[in-house]
Amino acid sequence: MSLDKATIRRVATLARIEVPDAELEATATKLSGILSWIAQLSEVNTDDVLPMSGGTDLKLPWRADVINDGGIVDKVLANAPEAQDGFFSVPKVVE
Amino acid sequence: MTNLTSFTIADARDKLAKKEFTALELTNAHIAAMEKAKALNAFITPTPDIARARAKESDARLQAGKAGALEGIPLGIKDLFCTEGVQTTAASHILEGFVPQYESTVSQKLRDAGSVMLGKLNLDEFAMGSSNQTSYFGPVKSPWKAKSLADDLVPGGSSGGSAAAVSGYLAMGATGTDTGGSIRQPAAFCGIVGVKPTYGRCSRWGVVAFASSLDQAGPMTRTVRDAAIMLKVMCGHDAKDSTSALLPVPDFEAALGKGVKGLRIGIPKEYRPDGLNGEVAALWDKGIQWMKDAGATIVDISLPHTSSALPTYYIVAPAEASSNLARYDGVRYGQRVEGKSLDEMYGKTRAAGFGTEVKRRILIGTYVLSAGYYDAYYLKAQKVRALIAKDFTDAFEKVDAILTPTAPTAAFGLNDKQDDPVAMYLNDVFTVPASLAGIPGASVPAGLNSDGLPLGLQVLTKRWDEETLFRVCQVIEDAAQFPFLKVPA
Numbered sequence: 001m002s003l004d005k006a007t008i009r010r011v012a013t014l015a016r017i018e019v020p021d022a023e024l025e026a027t028a029t030k031l032s033g034i035l036s037w038i039a040q041l042s043e044v045n046t047d048d049v050l051p052m053s054g055g056t057d058l059k060l061p062w063r064a065d066v067i068n069d070g071g072i073v074d075k076v077l078a079n080a081p082e083a084q085d086g087f088f089s090v091p092k093v094v095e
Numbered sequence: 096m097t098n099l100t101s102f103t104i105a106d107a108r109d110k111l112a113k114k115e116f117t118a119l120e121l122t123n124a125h126i127a128a129m130e131k132a133k134a135l136n137a138f139i140t141p142t143p144d145i146a147r148a149r150a151k152e153s154d155a156r157l158q159a160g161k162a163g164a165l166e167g168i169p170l171g172i173k174d175l176f177c178t179e180g181v182q183t184t185a186a187s188h189i190l191e192g193f194v195p196q197y198e199s200t201v202s203q204k205l206r207d208a209g210s211v212m213l214g215k216l217n218l219d220e221f222a223m224g225s226s227n228q229t230s231y232f233g234p235v236k237s238p239w240k241a242k243s244l245a246d247d248l249v250p251g252g253s254s255g256g257s258a259a260a261v262s263g264y265l266a267m268g269a270t271g272t273d274t275g276g277s278i279r280q281p282a283a284f285c286g287i288v289g290v291k292p293t294y295g296r297c298s299r300w301g302v303v304a305f306a307s308s309l310d311q312a313g314p315m316t317r318t319v320r321d322a323a324i325m326l327k328v329m330c331g332h333d334a335k336d337s338t339s340a341l342l343p344v345p346d347f348e349a350a351l352g353k354g355v356k357g358l359r360i361g362i363p364k365e366y367r368p369d370g371l372n373g374e375v376a377a378l379w380d381k382g383i384q385w386m387k388d389a390g391a392t393i394v395d396i397s398l399p400h401t402s403s404a405l406p407t408y409y410i411v412a413p414a415e416a417s418s419n420l421a422r423y424d425g426v427r428y429g430q431r432v433e434g435k436s437l438d439e440m441y442g443k444t445r446a447a448g449f450g451t452e453v454k455r456r457i458l459i460g461t462y463v464l465s466a467g468y469y470d471a472y473y474l475k476a477q478k479v480r481a482l483i484a485k486d487f488t489d490a491f492e493k494v495d496a497i498l499t500p501t502a503p504t505a506a507f508g509l510n511d512k513q514d515d516p517v518a519m520y521l522n523d524v525f526t527v528p529a530s531l532a533g534i535p536g537a538s539v540p541a542g543l544n545s546d547g548l549p550l551g552l553q554v555l556t557k558r559w560d561e562e563t564l565f566r567v568c569q570v571i572e573d574a575a576q577f578p579f580l581k582v583p584a
Contacts, residue, residue, distance in 0.1 A: 008458070012458065015457050016421075016441040016442050017457060018442035018446040019446070030516065031458060037409075041407060041410070041479055042471075044475075044482065046475060046479060050481060052477055052480040055295065055307075055311075055338065056294055056338050060337045061341055072196075079192075079193050079427065079429070080426070081428075082431070088426050091435065093437050
């Protein structure tokens with residue numbers, strides 16, 4: 001399994017991590033190495049096997065669908081890099 | 096006078112109750128030890144003022160006869176647990192300066208039991224690593240030294256600061272978290288006890304998430320009894336984590352001393368591959384003999400999908416991590432790098448905030464979840480994970496516990512050139528299968544290799560059977576008579 005630079009660029013965009021052009025090649029080599037090692041799983045017979053999607057065998061408990069927290073705007077915003085008028089603030093999204 | 100840092104949690108608990116010393120004296124002894132051992136870099140954020148204040152509160156409760164289960168016991172908290180009012184970084188630049196406004200359930204329980212927080216312990220960035228070398232705040236050094244090597248050694252990872260602090264007598268115990276071996280492998284490297292309980296025993300609420308279907312908190316201590324005492328406090332259902340079990344928490348300490356007479360101990364042949372380190376294999380054989388001597392029956396077993404566990408883990412864990420770490424976007428907390436657009440701000444923030452190994456895993460995780468690859472990688476891995484879990488279910492029809500080595504080698508040098516990620520991943524070859532299956536596992540220090548370095552044995556049991564786990568661990572501890580480091584003068 002070998003990844004090319006275009007694939008790395010696409011995945012990096014999906015992951016929202018800027019990867020400089022100069023690093024694309026080296027990143028592709030490292031990730032290709034990991035993926036070709038992982039590829040051995042294709043040899044395991046998994047016909048009729050149900051996927052295991054969580055870590056527990058217990059039924060998860062239900063709880064009442066009620067509002068049980070809130071009214072702590074100051075705490076929520078306490079670590080914001082930029083906050084304004086009780087909101088998180090980000091670069092302009094809509095022109 | 097005896098250095099107060101030398102006591103076990105169990106001893107200190109009794110001596111505090113008998114007023115042989117105060118909680119403040121005990122805490123001050125540990126703060127002094129932390130000062131002297133700064134070079135180990137075990138703590139990212141020491142909290143001596145908080146520790147002294149809480150120790151004084153403990154002394155008042157001890158006076159009033161209202162002592163909790165860990166009253167006055169100085170502990171270190173892995174810097175993956177959110178602590179109210181105290182910086183929590185996950186050893187990442189992206190969270191530098193983040194001060195949680197809430198306390199994780201596990202650290203709250205430890206606090207409610209009267210324990211004293213000494214500070215926040217170093218780790219691999221976002222708990223991704225097996226050597227503590229990926230921390231943004233610099234690597235941790237093991238207090239152990241090899242006879243043949245002048246270089247410092249790694250403490251293992253990701254709970255490397257926890258392992259170094261406990262083995263070096265800077266804390267009586269510490270919290271760790273284990274996703275693929277991050278409690279057990281550093282415990283083995285530093286010659287201490289590390290317990291990863293059944294997935295669901297401890298609440299994950301307030302613990303910085305790495306891979307949610309695998310992450311579990313657990314204790315790291317110098318003795319099996321101390322681990323049992325600490326784990327009991329850490330466990331229990333929490334409405335804020337729906338995967339935390341609605342089961343009663345057993346008195347793990349009460350299970351100690353029952354021995355292993357009549358128990359069936361499984362020895363999986365897949366854990367003895369060609370080329371297994373000779374000293375690791377020999378120690379394992381010794382462990383098998385200890386079990387026989389203590390009256391257990393040894394049963395050869397097979398866990399046929401063992402060799403698929405690491406590749407499965409390196410799909411499942413990065414996939415979950417890529418989703419969990421999406422929240423670090425420079426908007427709500429942590430570092431931000433400005434950009435012209437929102438997307439550019441995200442991209443620059445995450446490029447600057449995450450280290451190399453974390454970025455690598457996010458990219459792998461994003462790839463295996465992306466359109467066209469999901470079935471081939473992620474779904475396939477979830478199916479193989481089911482087979483690995485079934486291996487253990489089948490094995491526990493025949494045996495009560497499984498005994499293996501914890502890690503394929505002893506600790507390696509801090510400056511060893513380690514350029515191949517896959518080679519580093521192999522550190523967790525013996526610990527990852529149990530993580531995928533969600534079963535409990537523990538590492539107990541069992542002996543030294545010819546270079547004078549600790550080796551650990553791993554014990555595994557079926558889900559929710561930590562009591563048998565502790566029984567087996569204690570037999571190993573009693574037989575091994577492990578030569579702990581000397582308490583620093």
